[in-house]
Amino acid sequence: MAYENIIVEKRNGIGIITLDRPKALNALCAALIAEMEQALTDFEADDAVRCIVLTGSERAFAAGADIKEMKDKDYAEVLNEDFITGDWEAVSHCRKPTIAAVAGFALGGGCEVAMMCDMIIAADTAKFGQPEIKLGTIPGSGGTQRLTRAVGKSLAMYLCLTGEMIDAETALTAGLVAKVVPADELMNEALRVASLIAGMSQPVVKVCKEAVNRAYETTLAGGVLFERRTFHATFALDDRKEGMAAFAEKRKPEWRDR
Ligand code: CAA
Numbered sequence: 001m002a003y004e005n006i007i008v009e010k011r012n013g014i015g016i017i018t019l020d021r022p023k024a025l026n027a028l029c030a031a032l033i034a035e036m037e038q039a040l041t042d043f044e045a046d047d048a049v050r051c052i053v054l055t056g057s058e059r060a061f062a063a064g065a066d067i068k069e070m071k072d073k074d075y076a077e078v079l080n081e082d083f084i085t086g087d088w089e090a091v092s093h094c095r096k097p098t099i100a101a102v103a104g105f106a107l108g109g110g111c112e113v114a115m116m117c118d119m120i121i122a123a124d125t126a127k128f129g130q131p132e133i134k135l136g137t138i139p140g141s142g143g144t145q146r147l148t149r150a151v152g153k154s155l156a157m158y159l160c161l162t163g164e165m166i167d168a169e170t171a172l173t174a175g176l177v178a179k180v181v182p183a184d185e186l187m188n189e190a191l192r193v194a195s196l197i198a199g200m201s202q203p204v205v206k207v208c209k210e211a212v213n214r215a216y217e218t219t220l221a222g223g224v225l226f227e228r229r230t231f232h233a234t235f236a237l238d239d240r241k242e243g244m245a246a247f248a249e250k251r252k253p254e255w256r257d258r
Pocket of ligand 1: 023024025027028063064065066067068069084105107108109110112131132135138139140141143
């Protein structure tokens with residue numbers, strides 16, 4: 001597929017999707033979202049891809065859903081087409097690990113797509129916000145939900161009700177991002193972390209991701225039981241035997257992804 005709004009590349013087991021609509025600060029128009037879903041589907045099906053990095057430009061990860069594209073829609077239209085569902089949720093349905101490498105603006109849908117990733121690594125230039133209230137609407141792709149789970153009620157309310165932005169250090173303190181690095185080191189660091197993950201046993205990475213995600217969806221007791229049974233299930237994998245044998249024999253494990 002020839003992409004017009006994203007750049008797709010593969011490097012050493014890592015699939016990289018770069019949002020590329022510079023004139024609109026990577027605003028998430030329907031065509032961009034469809035291309036992102038296609039690229040994710042292709043990476044999911046590609047055994048050579050073991051971790052995915054989603055990034056934007058120095059100026060913007062993404063400045064939100066495309067306001068110009070949606071401004072004339074009416075209620076019946078957005079309801080009937082279930083606007084901002086389907087392919088918008090592709091990142092959150094991805095089974096492979098995903099890292100958002102964020103520099104500049106991550107606003108509205110941009111912040112929401114970053115939060116759909118498994119972790120966010122931020123440049124010190126990153127700015128996060130849910131400014132939809134300033135447009136007379138509210139976040140539509142998980143902003144009131146994932147943000148609240150990530151940073152707690154008070155800061156989520158502040159961001160959603162004022163539309164103000166927070167900087168990378170504040171996002172780090174609040175637990176929205178995993179780490180902050182100087183802007184010119186962002187991709188190197190995101191790729192370094194992606195390489196670490198890509199170097200693990202893939203079935204173990206998959207169930208580990210599922211177990212962490214379960215924490216959002218269940219009670220503590222239910223989540224711990226899910227984790228325990230999944231932990232038990234790893235004992236059926238060759239790679240669990242190899243990992244522990246390699247430790248005991250003081251050598252590097254050789255994963256077979258099974
Ligand atoms: N949609 C469409 N176009 C956008 C856009 C968006 N979300 N964000 C920026 N752009 C466009 C601007 O219209 C401008 O285009 P023109 O040159 O053709 O005028 C271009 O990108 C550059 O933007 P600015 O000139 O505004 O740049 P700036 O540096 O002065 O300001 C900004 C940057 C603060 C991010 C500002 O562009 C802005 O406030 N953008 C809108 C942010 C926003 O409200 N996002 C939420 C969208 S709604 C949503 O996402 C719903 C949801 O939950 C899914």
